[in-house]
Amino acid sequence: MRDGNGKDVVPVGKREEKQVMKEMNGAEVVASILKQEGVKQIIGFPNSELFDASAHLDIPPVITRTPRVAVNIAEGYARTTAGRELAVVTVQYGPGAESAFGGIAQAYNDRAPILFLPTGYPRGSEAVAPNFEASRNFRHITKWCEAASRVEHLPKLMHSAITRVRNGRPAPVLLELPVDLLAEKLDPSLNLYQRPRRSVPQADAGEIAELVNTLLAAKSPVIFAGQGVLAGSASQELVEFAELLRIPVMTTPNGKSGFPENHPLALGTAGRARPATIDHFMDKADVVLALGTSLxxxxxxxPIARDKVVLQVTIDEGDxxxxxPIAQGVVSDVRAALMQMIAHVRTEGLTATDCGDIAGEIRSIRTAFMERWVPFLTAxxxxxxPYRVVWEIMRAVDPAKTIxxxxxxxxxxxxxxxxxxxVPGSYIGWGKTTQLGSGLGFALGAKLARPEATVVNLMGEAAxxxxGIDFETAIRCSLPILTVVMRNNVLGGYAASMPIATGKYGANRMSGGYAPIAEALGGYGECVTSPAKLRxxxxxAIEKVGHGQAALVEVVTHEEPRLPGLS
Incomplete structure (x- = not known):
């Protein structure tokens, strides 16, 4: 069947063997659309009508232990694939949707493109207290949030939802599916579904010329690269542009790995804790080009000091x-903007201002920084x-093959x-909202997206x-990751915020062992107390992971208050 433009239109429910079902229910309609979209799995907990409907079409479920971790897995998957593959998560109405709220809030802050399909109370009872209506309560942590009310509207609603997942600023998109609607039958021949495509906005040529001219006139420009570089698969273009104008590059926590950190122009990640290269070049910068970051x-x-001239390229005009305050803002896909800037520089024969040996300056600052911190890393x-743990992880893994x-x-x-x-996508950084425990789900999602990669998650005992019980999900779902748990028997850093409660009642104290939990759940567990035995x-553990068994290494550490850039 073709539409008025001669393009193929696939009836909902059309099977690959070209046998059309006479009648489908709402859950089957949604599942058939997911199948057409190439969805590889559907993530969730504990129950959803979509699980069976999807399994019937050979889309396997990934069942977690909590709704929140299900959403974290979807985020890890979406970010690892840079949104190129549809990350779908579903939960049960009521308590399932309620428990997923934190994960969706995290994904919204991380700008993860997730399709969230919670089931809903039967129509007519969704607004009756105390029933939890997802489409009403998630509005401020999704970029589109609707509820289906008629089964025949499902194809166009799914089209609208998936269009928004693929286009514009990355963020969770929610379509609530009432359980009675999912059971309702309809004739699929009356409903047509077209797969939405991604559209890439780009800037006006005059805007690009102005951006480039401002950079060329600067005495000490810096590029501040955000997650949009990863989402737009623009790392190669960023490297080319930085080399062309000899501009040093730092990243946001979420953008870490968007620019190769072993590159001579790499400054590192501008987080709360950071290498000295960040402060040195931000202090002397006069112009900051923010690429793919909401700032x-x-x-x-x-933070960026007030005396800097800030230029911003973002896909979201709301940023x-x-x-x-910004001197110039450009709404564009980052990769498109970088390609335009590179073309403008080459076409016009423009050259960078002589700012001296930038690479040598970076190398000198980094060397001095490492000389100060190596005693901590090798203690x-x-x-x-805990720095010895970081050091040994760095020595044990191959960064090119590791997330x-x-x-x-x-x-x-x-x-x-x-x-x-x-390597782009080899690090999942996050930092705007910091929900303890999110890293485990991110690691599972990364492994789901890239089974060949070694995936390592570093966490504390509070996280x-x-x-922790979702470590069993790694085992049951054949997602062998390495989790490193640092145990110091305290809530690290919290004593300062509650000194009286800590002094009188030990409010920051924790206890327990975690390697035995990993073993009890079916994984490999080992506890390390000596630095010589850590590597x-x-x-x-990495060998166990390579052979398909999830592993956990528990490391007994001391509390360490000193942080780079803050101490």
């Missing part, structure tokens, strides 16, 4: 001037220094300044306490 002010991201103390993520708090601040992410333990 959100956050406790976990280095422009949101938190910082032989017992309990083990690393962290959890919130000290694991992030201790890992991010030192780990060199050399493990939030989601061999990591190598054994």
């Amino acid at each position: 959100t002010r956050s406790h976990y991201i280095l 422009l001037g949101k938190d910082y 032989d103390s017992e309990p083990i220094s 690393v993520t962290h959890d919130a708090g000290n694991p992030r601040d201790q890992l991010s300044p030192f780990y060199e992410a050399s 493990f306490g939030m989601v 061999p333990a990591l190598l054994r």
Whole structure:
């Protein structure tokens, strides 16, 4: 069947063997659309009418232990594939949707393109207290949030939802599916579904020329690259542009790995904790080109000083001037804008201002920074220094074949300044909202997207306490990841915020062992108390992961308050 433009239109429910079902229910309609979209799995917990309907079409379920982790897995999958593959998550109405709220909030802050399909109460009872109506309550943490009310509207609603997942700013998109609607029958021949395509906006040529001219006139420009570089698959173009104008590049926490951190022009990640290269070049910068970042002010991201001229390229017009006054804002896909800027420089024969030996300056600052911190990274103390854990992870993995993520708090601040992410997508950084435990789901989603990669998640014991039972999901769903848990028996860093409660009642204290939990759940577990035994333990765990068994290495560490850029 063809439409008026001569393009193929596929009736909902049309099977590959070209046998059309006479009648389908709503769940089957949704599943058939997911099949047409090439969805490889449907993630969720604990129950959804979509699980069976999708399984009938050979789309397997990935069942987690909690709705929140299901959403975290979908985020990890979406970010690892840069949105090129549709990440779909579903949960049960009522408590399932309620429990998924935190994960969707995290994904909204991380700008992860997720299709969220919670089931809903039967029509007519959704607004009756205390029933939880997802389409009403998730509006502020999704970019599109609707509920289906008629089964015949499902194809166009799914088209609208998937269109928004693929286009514009990345964010979760929600379509609530009442359970009675999913059971309702309809004739699929009356409903047509067309697969939406991605549209890539680009800037006006005059805007691009102005951006380039401002950069060329600057004495000490810096590029601040965000997650939009990864989402737009623009790392290669960013490297070419930076080399062309000899501009140093730093990334946001979410943008880490968007620019290879072993490149001579790489400054590292401008998080709360950061290498000295960031502060040095931000202090002297006169122009900052923000590429693919919302420039959100956050406790976990280095702020930009008021005396800087800020240029911003973003796919979302809502980002422009949101938190910082900007001299010029351009709405564009990052890759498209970079290609335009490169073409403009080459066509016009433009050359960069002589700013001296930028690469040599970066190398000198980095060398001095590492000389200061190597004693922490190689410390032989017992309990083990958390920086020694970071150091041994860096030595044990092949960065080109590994995806690393962290959890919130000290694991992030201790890992991010030192780990060199050399390949786009090899590091899942996050930092605007910092929900403990999210890193485990991100790692599982990354492994789901790239089964051949070694996936490592570094977390603290408080984070493990939030989601640790989902380590079993890694085993049951054949997602062998390596989780490294640092155990120091305290809520790291929290004593300062509750000194009286800590002093009188030990409010920051924690206890327990975690390697035995991993073994009890069917994985490989090992506890390390000596720094000399740490790297061999990591190598054994990586070998186990390579043979298909999820592994957990528990490391007994001491609390370490000193952080790069803050101490």
